[in-house]
Amino acid sequence: MKIMIIGSEGMLGHDLVDVLSAENEISTTTIDTLDITDIDKTIKTVKNNNPDVLVHAAAFTDVDGAESNPDLAYKVNAIGTRNVAVACREADCAMIYICTDYVFDGTNTKPYYEYNQTKPLGVYGKTKHTGEVYIRDILNKFYIVRTSWLYGYHGPNFVATMLNLAKTNDTISVVNDQIGSPTYTVDLANAIAHLIKRPAYGIYHVTNSEHCTWYDFAKEIFKQSNIEVDVKPVSTEEFPRPAPRPKYSVLENYNWKMEGYPKIRSYKEALSDYLKLL
Template identity: 45%
Template sequence: MNVLITGARGMLGQAMVNEFMAKGWNVLATDHSTLDITDFPAVRAAVAAQRPQLVVNCAAYTAVDKAETEPGPAFAVNALGPRNLALACLESGCALLHISTDYVFDGEKGEPYEVWDSPNPLNIYGKSKLWGENYVRSLTAHHYLVRTSWLFGPGGKNFVSAMLNLAANKAPLRVVDDQLGCPTYTLDLARACSSLVETGAFGIYHVTNQGSTTWFKFAVEVFRQAGLQVDVVPIRTGELLRPARRPMNSCLNSFPLRETVGYLLPAWQDALSRFLLYLKA
């Protein structure tokens, strides 16, 4: 299979490239310098020239707070970009795997969100991602729309690495304890995405590691597994002055992943253990 991956230098993009190459698939890895997804003529030309059977969109604008005052770049990358890819895929007859986010939901639900729940984003970032979803769903039927959350893994900025770096300062860490979500290891997510592609079952999927936690409890588990003594102080979201609102509950139920590929991702604590072993290697 020929696969074109956008955002290939990002944390998730790197995991996708490695996973798909391990399958023996022919992968063309692109980043912003080689393919600007906001440039429709460039996207159309690249897809037409490479003739992939699948395009995987890992390119994203993820500066959640900055998007509140600079919405243009967020909508360009997260909405216009997926539109351009969907149109190019439609013209070339290839499938599109698009990565979206838990931030399309408002967090008011008292249990994990299902794929059929109505999105209602609280911030500009979430709104831009929802527009991208809508473009993909409306322009091409041959899509895998994968929502995920709280990513961590090799090759990029993430919560786990940030906590380990901050631990070196020996100062108490104040971490939010009233936002609930599902940490997700990029390597596990990439494996699930390749499995979805092998089934050919298009549609919307929620894909996260199993289990949920708060940022505070996540930090505590990071330090426990890493064998570090760090003073972690739980705080409420309201104590942080951030421009963008965050959903209080952004847990995603991974239905219908098991019903489609035959398995669920491991518990997030197991995934964290594997990532920490990778960092020590």
């Protein structure tokens, strides 16, 4: 297939290029080559590439920065996504939209299914959710892929931050009351490679299996890395940030399972592979 990847310079974008290029013809754009907030240029670029499937992996992902710059977050995540959706309609191609666990408010105590009520707390979650709404209004060939707690080789992430902090700190404080599923971008890219092979359109939750707190995740990172460091659990209130975080945002990969796709491996197994290649 001909696949176009918007946001190929990002952490997930890099892995999408690597994974999808094995069996498909790939075209890419970056923040420097396509401004998705320009609807005319977006339509023209997509129609020129004429893909069978477009993966929209570009976003304003600075969760705290979105609180202080809501207009830019909205312009990129909502209007930009609408523009990409319109371009996909014009080019008659399917669209994959990378979305987030932040569309939920985190008040659940059990994993969120695709059909659960969305209720984003902050600007980032609200703008990403608005992108979902635009896609559902404009297109009938789409996969909305919600994921969480991403880490990979090609961008700043929690694992890299922890390893860097351990070089200069004997004690590291990590939040212990936010629960989610750390997800390796290579595994997410492989899952997307499965999805695009069939027109089973809709909303999918795609994360590595099992869940933990950020504190648990930090402990696992240091355990697998054989690093001795004192990890201190703290509450969200003790570590204030501009944007509200969902306290519980574990995503049940329900549609994935119902479509018969293989269970995605544990975040612990994925972490092991990631650490081996650092």
